Amino acid sequence: LPIIAPIRDKNLDRETELKFANKHGIEIDAVAKRFSIDQNLWGRAIEGGVLEDPYNEPPDDAFIWVKTKNLPDKASYLEIKFEQGIPVAVDGKKLESQKLIEYINKKAGDAGVGIVDHIEDRVVGIKSREVYETPAATCLIEAHSDLEKMVHTKHENKFKSIIDDEWAYLVYSGLWQDPLRADLDGFIEQSQKPVSGTVKLKMFKGSLRVVGRKSKNSLYSHEIATYGTESTFDQRLAKGFVELWGMQSTEANKLQKKRSTKT
Structure with a gap:
């Protein structure tokens, strides 16, 4: 199908677009007159x-989903x-996906969570x-990432971050x-099989942090991790591990010292 994109093809600027809309009776709200806005279920850009001046703070009235004033004290x-x-x-x-996202958007937005302000590298080379x-995306990504840390090995987590990027x-x-996108999907689908559980997030005046998580597939073991008397981890094993783990680094350091002494 042909792509009809008059704004792109005619290379229109913002003022010309607004004049066109006004001439043809197309209503533009006050915020849209001042900013370029894209909006869907996942977020507002x-x-x-x-x-356009990256040092200017965004005005409060630019935001609709996320509250910036009179946030709850609890x-x-x-x-x-x-x-x-x-x-x-x-x-x-x-909830099905759409309702779940809408629910989190409302609750997290009311707590002031979900504003991202950054410099972005566009594909065409422009920094913007x-x-x-x-709100929902911020919460879901934070919770999902935390749960992955609990159920994946450290090697899986390290590689998964590369795949995600x-x-x-x-x-x-x-x-x-x-x-390549389909290839990556294969890895991602396999990696998500153990990612089942619940994550608890705390929101307060714009801040967000994970405060709890649980999963039947958790690799966390209280018996191994505890510092108490019930610990099953033999700390004496650390001596041999440290010597082996740092062996190459130690030898490299010795060699560097020899070289520096000769020079």
């Missing part, structure tokens, strides 16, 4: 206007349940200042159809 909590990496319930309520409202880059760059 706000740019342009005073935000913390609120979210409990998000995942099944094989997919969020399926929040605060004890099983982007401001986002993403590459997958995000491909999608952001418009390369959804690239075969």
Whole structure:
């Protein structure tokens, strides 16, 4: 199908667009007149206007989903349940994906959570200042990442971060159809099989942090991790481990000292 994109093809600037809308009776709200805004279920992207100076603080009225004033003096909590990496319930309520995202958007936004303000590298090479409202995305990503840390080995977690970055880059760059994206999907799908459990988030005046997590697939063992008398970990094993783990580094350090002495 042909792509009809008059704003792009005619290379229109913001003022010309607004004049066109006014001439043809297209209503533009006050915020949209001052900023360029894209909005969907996952978030709002706000740019342009005073935000084109990266040192200017975004005005409060630019935000609709996230409260920036008169925030509650009492913390609120979210409990998000995942099944094989997919969020399926929040605060004890099983919801389909759209309703779940809408619920978190409202609750987290009311707590002031979900504003992202950063410098972004566009695919075409332009650096731009982007401001986002993403309450649900912020909470879900934080909770999901924390749960992965609990159920994956450290090697899986390290490699998964590389995969996540590459997958995000491909999608952001418009390369959804690239075969690599499907290849990465295969790894991601396999990695999510043990990612089932519940994560508890605490929100207070714009701050967000994980304060609890649980999973039947947890690799955390109280008996091994505890410092108490019930610990099953033999600390004496550490001596041999330290010597082996640092062997190459120790030898390299000795060699460097010899070289520096000769010079």
